[in-house]
Amino acid sequence: MKRALFTTAALGWLALGALGSNAALAKVTNEDILNDDKNTSQVVTDGMGLQAQRFSPLNKINLKTVKKLVPAWTFSFGGEKQRGQEAQPLVADGVMYVTGSYSRLFAIDVKTGEELWQYDARLPDGIMPCCDVINRGAALYEDMVYFGTLDAKIVALDAKTGKVKWKKKVGDYKAGYSLTATPLIVEGKVVTGVSGGEFGIVGKVEARDAKTGELVWSRPTIEGHMGTLNGKDSTMTGVKNASWPGDMWKYGGGATWLGGTYDPETRQLFFGTGNPAPWNSHLRPGDNLYTASRLAIDIDTGEINWHYQTTPHDGWDFDGVNEVVSYNLDGKKLAATADRNGFFYVLDRTNGKLQNATPFVKDITWAKGIDLKTGRPMYSETGRPGNPMDAEGGKKGKAIFSIPSFLGGKNWMPMAYSPVTETFYVPSNEWGMDIWNEPITYKKGAAYLGAGFTIKPLFEDYIGSLKAIDPRTGKIKWEYKNNAPLWGGVMTTPELVFTGTPEGYLKAFNANNGEEVWKFNTGSGIVGSPITWEQDGEQYVAVVSGWGGAVPLWGGDVAKRIKNLNQGGSVWVFKLVM
Amino acid sequence: MPYLFVIPFLLTVLSFSAQAGNIAKDPLNSPMWEYLAEETFGENATIIVDENLKIFAPTNAESNFQVPVSVDASALGKVEEIVLMTDLNPFPIAAHFFPMKAKPYFATRVKLNEGSVIHAIAKTPDGIWHMNGTFVSAQGGGCTAGPQQTAQADWADHLLEAKGRIWQRVDSERIRLSLRHPMDTGLSGDVPVFIIEEINFKDANGLLLSRFELKEPISENPVLTLDFPKGGAPLRISGRDNNANEFDVEVGTR
Numbered sequence: 001m002k003r004a005l006f007t008t009a010a011l012g013w014l015a016l017g018a019l020g021s022n023a024a025l026a027k028v029t030n031e032d033i034l035n036d037d038k039n040t041s042q043v044v045t046d047g048m049g050l051q052a053q054r055f056s057p058l059n060k061i062n063l064k065t066v067k068k069l070v071p072a073w074t075f076s077f078g079g080e081k082q083r084g085q086e087a088q089p090l091v092a093d094g095v096m097y098v099t100g101s102y103s104r105l106f107a108i109d110v111k112t113g114e115e116l117w118q119y120d121a122r123l124p125d126g127i128m129p130c131c132d133v134i135n136r137g138a139a140l141y142e143d144m145v146y147f148g149t150l151d152a153k154i155v156a157l158d159a160k161t162g163k164v165k166w167k168k169k170v171g172d173y174k175a176g177y178s179l180t181a182t183p184l185i186v187e188g189k190v191v192t193g194v195s196g197g198e199f200g201i202v203g204k205v206e207a208r209d210a211k212t213g214e215l216v217w218s219r220p221t222i223e224g225h226m227g228t229l230n231g232k233d234s235t236m237t238g239v240k241n242a243s244w245p246g247d248m249w250k251y252g253g254g255a256t257w258l259g260g261t262y263d264p265e266t267r268q269l270f271f272g273t274g275n276p277a278p279w280n281s282h283l284r285p286g287d288n289l290y291t292a293s294r295l296a297i298d299i300d301t302g303e304i305n306w307h308y309q310t311t312p313h314d315g316w317d318f319d320g321v322n323e324v325v326s327y328n329l330d331g332k333k334l335a336a337t338a339d340r341n342g343f344f345y346v347l348d349r350t351n352g353k354l355q356n357a358t359p360f361v362k363d364i365t366w367a368k369g370i371d372l373k374t375g376r377p378m379y380s381e382t383g384r385p386g387n388p389m390d391a392e393g394g395k396k397g398k399a400i401f402s403i404p405s406f407l408g409g410k411n412w413m414p415m416a417y418s419p420v421t422e423t424f425y426v427p428s429n430e431w432g433m434d435i436w437n438e439p440i441t442y443k444k445g446a447a448y449l450g451a452g453f454t455i456k457p458l459f460e461d462y463i464g465s466l467k468a469i470d471p472r473t474g475k476i477k478w479e480y481k482n483n484a485p486l487w488g489g490v491m492t493t494p495e496l497v498f499t500g501t502p503e504g505y506l507k508a509f510n511a512n513n514g515e516e517v518w519k520f521n522t523g524s525g526i527v528g529s530p531i532t533w534e535q536d537g538e539q540y541v542a543v544v545s546g547w548g549g550a551v552p553l554w555g556g557d558v559a560k561r562i563k564n565l566n567q568g569g570s571v572w573v574f575k576l577v578m
Numbered sequence: 579m580p581y582l583f584v585i586p587f588l589l590t591v592l593s594f595s596a597q598a599g600n601i602a603k604d605p606l607n608s609p610m611w612e613y614l615a616e617e618t619f620g621e622n623a624t625i626i627v628d629e630n631l632k633i634f635a636p637t638n639a640e641s642n643f644q645v646p647v648s649v650d651a652s653a654l655g656k657v658e659e660i661v662l663m664t665d666l667n668p669f670p671i672a673a674h675f676f677p678m679k680a681k682p683y684f685a686t687r688v689k690l691n692e693g694s695v696i697h698a699i700a701k702t703p704d705g706i707w708h709m710n711g712t713f714v715s716a717q718g719g720g721c722t723a724g725p726q727q728t729a730q731a732d733w734a735d736h737l738l739e740a741k742g743r744i745w746q747r748v749d750s751e752r753i754r755l756s757l758r759h760p761m762d763t764g765l766s767g768d769v770p771v772f773i774i775e776e777i778n779f780k781d782a783n784g785l786l787l788s789r790f791e792l793k794e795p796i797s798e799n800p801v802l803t804l805d806f807p808k809g810g811a812p813l814r815i816s817g818r819d820n821n822a823n824e825f826d827v828e829v830g831t832r
Contacts, residue, residue: 080767120764125731125732126734163820164822
């Protein structure tokens with residue numbers, strides 16, 4: 001009898017799958033993707049719009065009503081694979097698509113919270129993700145849903161059934177490549193970066209035909225490497241050895257691990273590039289282009305239109321990957337980015353010219369400021385860890401205390417921009433590190449750092465700091481302090497700012513003054529990005545919950561503040577109770 | 579006005595579907611047979627017991643992970659499809675075989691979660707399903723214990739490596755193919771379902787000759803034997819798993 005019951009349950013699940021597949025699924029068109037910031041009935045892009053402002057004009061949940069925000073349903077990712085959940089969910093045509101740790105993708109009926117299908121990538125034992133087995137989310141186009149896997153593959157699935165349509169290798173996982181960022185879909189191309197900056201890989205941005213997965217163009221991020229277009233060599237990135245000594249460019253890093261954003265107005269992709277490899281900067285004198293930079297890339301050809309390097313000759317692991325958010329203000333086409341190095345930059349997005357750069361964390365040690373004329377940092381003479389070759393025995397260079405730490409004034413967690421308050425809401429962290437350099441040589445698949453480090457908090461009462469920044473002046477309008485480091489994305493509406501905390505809370509703040517107006521504990525730490533949408537006349541908010549990511553793995557002395565945070569893996573959906 | 583036409587039509591359909599199907603009882607008394615037959619072939623299917631359909635498997639399984647099974651439906655004449663059913667496995671359907679140009683014969687290996695009747699059900703062009711079965715005694719655990727290969731760190735290095743050969747027989751060319759694949763059922767701890775889903779046999783011009791669909795019960799590192807009419811070699815064999823890992827090999831006589 002027990003047996004029969006089990007089989008019946010299995011068949012019942014199959015029947016449910018069939019039901020889901022019968023529902024007519026509207027296709028996600030290029031127009032849908034381009035208008036995602038305006039269409040409040042769905043969320044079909046990472047960033048709630050290609051420019052990644054993470055702003056929704058929906059205002060049913062507002063300062064007056066937010067107190068009545070309650071859970072509508074919750075969904076568990078199940079299994080024993082409860083690690084960091086850094087995804088942003090997508091919602092299209094009544095279905096939520098959300099990714100979980102260990103390269104899992106779930107399709108959920110958005111009305112009931114019931115699973116429609118689930119896809120689990122079978123991962124090799126040898127994957128080498130640096131910073132937890134996370135995934136940042138899926139992408140939608142036509143009748144397919146796409147996501148990257150920890151073994152550096154991009155997978156396209158039938159959005160109705162979860163069956164794989166195609167899968168392509170982005171890099172060799174044994175050399176340290178992986179893929180955790182959300183793919184970006186623009187004009188029928190699926191654009192991806194690649195992870196692996198700690199293993200001496202070479203970063204690249206690639207565009208594939210979204211229907212077939214065939215490579216259209218590839219753009220390496222390190223000068224000296226050749227790009228391709230339509231199966232042929234196109235142009236070399238930069239000029240070989242212009243800013244790299246010897247052969248160091250061959251394993252130069254510049255991982256594009258956070259993916260990118262797109263600006264339809266200038267038809268440019270904006271991808272950030274990671275740290276140069278190895279971390280020990282004394283081995284690679286020069287600017288090390290195009291590491292720690294923002295690249296504006298032509299969507300049709302993969303050519304670099306302009307670049308802006310936030311940390312030339314990076315010696316602190318200040319990746320330049322953080323998202324570029326396009327916005328228009330005072331009649332100018334601008335873009336803002338809050339760097340790991342602690343400075344908030346405003347660029348003219350038509351040409352990459354620096355407009356303003358201001359510190360958004362306290363007591364930055366590595367640079368005194370950014371020269372607005374040259375766009376270059378004014379390095380502090382004592383701000384760089386010492387050369388091991390200058391030390392006795394040549395083994396360990398002089399250690400220094402650096403602010404920010406290598407986990408950055410701001411890490412991957414995306415900020416939001418409100419065109420209503422004309423303010424950026426930036427999730428940041430106040431911390432420093434002891435860092436020193438060591439000798440290192442490249443070995444395939446081995447960590448390529450040449451540095452040691454310990455992260456330390458700066459203040460007794462907080463590390464995390466959500467800041468409202470006026471992009472005209474760089475002035476901080478308000479700040480919310482959080483005990484544990486902030487590691488989740490931000491979303492904003494006309495009156496509210498939403499973000500999650502490692503302590504498990506999804507919180508809402510008054511967008512104008514930072515007053516905390518609502519919170520709900522989701523049971524595990526939040527390191528994902530919230531979304532909002534409207535359906536059947538009601539406004540919904542969703543966020544994934546599940547503590548993890550880089551902080552518990554790399555956090556050093558921060559451990560004390562996070563040791564009691566437990567893992568999880570679920571989606572929470574909220575709406576107003578009547 | 580159109581309703582006048584629709585209502586009699588609906589009545590016809592209803593009266594037809596109300597008819598009891600004709601599913602033969604299992605001579606081996608497998609407890610799941612009638613339930614599975616109705617689920618798989620529909621309640622209106624006609625299924626007869628047919629001794630001309632041969633199914634071979636050992637009386638006792640030496641290993642639950644690798645139970646050899648072969649099915650020969652040659653005596654039925656033209657056959658459109660053969661279904662292999664491992665009744666008491668958590669996923670009972672093991673394979674769908676569409677012979678097309680191949681002879682209605684195959685041999686492979688299956689996992690058994692416990693002692694079970696294995697059924698072969700073959701469809702002839704008249705729409706009738708012919709069934710036969712054999713009981714295999716086995717110990718527990720073939721589907722819920724992890725395969726040996728998952729324990730190996732390098733499984734991904736050899737994934738879908740294929741070996742095959744064609745033998746000339748008196749009246750046919752026999753092809754044997756073996757593939758490296760864990761064929762995870764998804765029932766053992768924290769390992770998702772990961773199986774080869776299809777193997778397609780094509781001639782030198784790319785024309786599809788035969789198709790074999792695999793399900794969870796097929797053993798780790800699957801082996802498959804088919805018979806083709808003489809003169810077909812070499813064959814192009816391709817396929818993919820549920821993660822879209824693909825293989826494509828040419829197999830000739832040696």
